[in-house]
Amino acid sequence: MRIRAQVAMVMNLDKCIGCHTCSVTCKQTWTNREGTEYVWFNNVETKPGIGYPKHYEDQDRWKGGWILDRKGRLTLRSGGRAKRLSRIFANPDLPSIDDYYEPATFDKDLLVSAPAGLTDTPVKRPRSALTGEPMAITWGANWEDSLGGQSGQDDPSLARMATKVKLEFEKTFMFHLPRICEHCLNPACVSACPSGAMYKRAEDGIVLVDQDRCRGWRMCVSACPYKKVYVNHATGKAEKCTLCFPRIEAGLPTICAETCVGRLRYLGIVLYDEDAVLAAASVPDPQDLLDAQRAVFLDPRDPGVERAARDAGMPDEWIEAAKLSPIRKLISEYRIALPLHPEYRTLPMVWYVPPLSPVLDAAGAAGRDDADADDVFHTIRDLRIPVEYLAELFTAGDTEAVAGVLMKLAAMRSYMRSRTLDGTVAQDLLDRIGMTAEQVEAMYRLLAVAKYDERYVIPAAHAKDAAALDAQAAGHDGCALDCEGGPGMSDPFHLSARP
Structure with a gap:
C-alpha cells in the first residue's frame, strides 16, 4: 500500500x-x-x-x-x-x-470619439479578438x-x-x-x-x-x-x-x-x-466504478x-x-x-x-406534500427522466445510486424540518436511509450552514517542504x-x- x-x-x-x-x-x-x-x-x-x-x-x-x-x-x-x-x-x-x-471584443472608443452631428447613432460592433475582423457572435x-x-x-x-426520455426532456428541469x-x-x-x-x-x-x-x-x-x-x-x-x-x-x-x-x-x-x-x-462494469x-x-x-x-x-x-x-x-x-x-x-x-430541488418541485406539482418523506421518495422513484439523466452524468447510468443520494437529501430536509418545528425525531426516516440523527444533523450543517474553515480544510505546505516546492x-x-x-x-x- x-x-x-x-x-x-x-x-x-x-x-x-x-x-x-x-x-x-x-x-x-x-x-x-x-x-x-x-x-x-x-x-x-x-x-x-x-x-x-x-x-x-x-x-x-x-x-x-x-x-x-x-x-x-x-x-x-x-x-x-x-x-x-x-x-x-x-x-x-x-x-x-x-x-x-471565437472570442469577440468591441470598439468601445467609437462611442466616445464619434464626431458630433452624426445622423446615425454610433454602435460598437463585435470584432474577433483573434483576427480583428468584424464578426457575428453565434x-x-x-x-x-x-x-x-x-x-x-x-x-x-x-x-x-x-x-x-428524449422526447419529454423539456418536462424535467435545468440546472x-x-x-x-x-x-x-x-x-x-x-x-x-x-x-x-x-x-x-x-x-x-x-x-x-x-x-x-x-x-x-x-x-x-x-x-x-x-x-x-x-x-x-x-x-x-x-x-x-x-x-x-x-x-x-x-x-x-x-x-x-x-x-x-x-x-x-x-x-x-x-x-x-x-x-x-x-x-x-x-x-x-462501468457502473461499478463509483464503488x-x-x-x-x-x-x-x-x-x-x-x-x-x-x-x-x-x-x-x-x-x-x-x-x-x-x-x-x-x-x-x-x-x-x-x-x-x-x-x-x-x-x-x-x-x-446532485440537485434535489427539481424533485421537490415535481412533488408539489403532482399534488404531493414536499415535506413528507414518503411523498418525496415516491416522486424520486416515479420521476424517472431526471434521475436517468443525472445517472448518465454521475453514475454511468446507475439510477439506483442517484436515487439513493436524492433520498438521503430529501430525508435530511424532512428530518430537519420536523426537528426544528416541533422537536420530533423521525427514527423511521433515519432507519430507511441508514443514518443516525447525529450524522443527518452533521450533514445538514455541512451542506447548509458550514463556516469558512469547515468548507475549506487545506493544510499549508509543510515547512520542511517549502524549499522543495520553490525549487x-x-x-x-x-x-x-x-x-x-x-x-x-x-x-x-x-x-x-x-x-
Whole structure:
C-alpha cells in the first residue's frame, strides 16, 4: 500500500445559481492575456446542454479517456503509443475554435470619439479578438445559459437515454454544472503527453503542465475526456486549471471557491492507496466504478492508515487535515457526492452533490406534500427522466445510486424540518436511509450552514517542504506566476489576506 494525499473538491449543485462569478474571477486571475482569449479554466454549463466545448462528452468523436481492451487491460481510447506517434503531426481528434467559440471584443472608443452631428447613432460592433475582423457572435462558453435547456436535444448524455426520455426532456428541469479540471487519480492527459510535460504532483495530486517540456503536440487535449486542457495560441503550449496551487500551498482555497456566491464548493484532503488505482479504473462494469473509486480512499482515522502515512513521510498537518476533510465526509461517510462521468475511467477528483430541488418541485406539482418523506421518495422513484439523466452524468447510468443520494437529501430536509418545528425525531426516516440523527444533523450543517474553515480544510505546505516546492516551481516555469506569457498580476492570489 502506497499512501498518497490528494487535494479534492466537491460542489453542491443545489446551491449553484449560475452567476458565473467563479468563471470571471478565474479568468481574471489565470487567462486574461494574449493567447487565452477563448480559455476558461472554470466554466458553468447549463444542463441539459451540449457544453463547452461543444459535445465534449461525445467520446466516440473525441476519443478521450480510457477504455478496456479485449484482454481487459486499461488503454487510452485515443490508441496506444504507436498510434499516437503515427499522427503526432496531424491529430484529427481536436476541437476547433468553432467547437469552443471565437472570442469577440468591441470598439468601445467609437462611442466616445464619434464626431458630433452624426445622423446615425454610433454602435460598437463585435470584432474577433483573434483576427480583428468584424464578426457575428453565434456561440460562447455560457451560451446555453439563456436557452433554458432548449439545446438539450443534442446533449450526448441525453442521446444515450430511452426515446421516451428524449422526447419529454423539456418536462424535467435545468440546472447549472460548474466544471474545472478534475485532477484525476488516473489522468489520461498525463499518459498521452509524448514529451512528459503533463505531470501529477506527488505531494498533493494536482495535475500541472511543465511549459519548458511542452512541445505543443496537443495529445493531452484529445486524451482529456472533459476537454479541460487548452492550447495557448500565442505560445503554442498547453495550459490548464492549476487548482490555484500557490493558494493551496498557503492553506487558502482556490479563487473559484473563495469567490463562490452560493458557497457551494468544498475543498479538502483525501488519502488514497496509489497501488489500488489501476485495479479500480479497470473494473469491467462501468457502473461499478463509483464503488471501486470509493474503495481506493483510505480512512485517516484508522490507526494503521495513520501509521503508514507517517512512515511514508506525510506531515502531521496533512493527516489531521484529512481527518477533518469535508471531502471525505461527503464522498465516503455520507456518500452523497458523485464523480462526473466515472465511465471515462480517469477516477476524477472533483465530485458533485446532485440537485434535489427539481424533485421537490415535481412533488408539489403532482399534488404531493414536499415535506413528507414518503411523498418525496415516491416522486424520486416515479420521476424517472431526471434521475436517468443525472445517472448518465454521475453514475454511468446507475439510477439506483442517484436515487439513493436524492433520498438521503430529501430525508435530511424532512428530518430537519420536523426537528426544528416541533422537536420530533423521525427514527423511521433515519432507519430507511441508514443514518443516525447525529450524522443527518452533521450533514445538514455541512451542506447548509458550514463556516469558512469547515468548507475549506487545506493544510499549508509543510515547512520542511517549502524549499522543495520553490525549487519545483522554478523547474516548471509554466506554473510560475511571473513567467513570460503568464498571469503576471500583482498578488493575484491575495496571499497576504485571509478572510
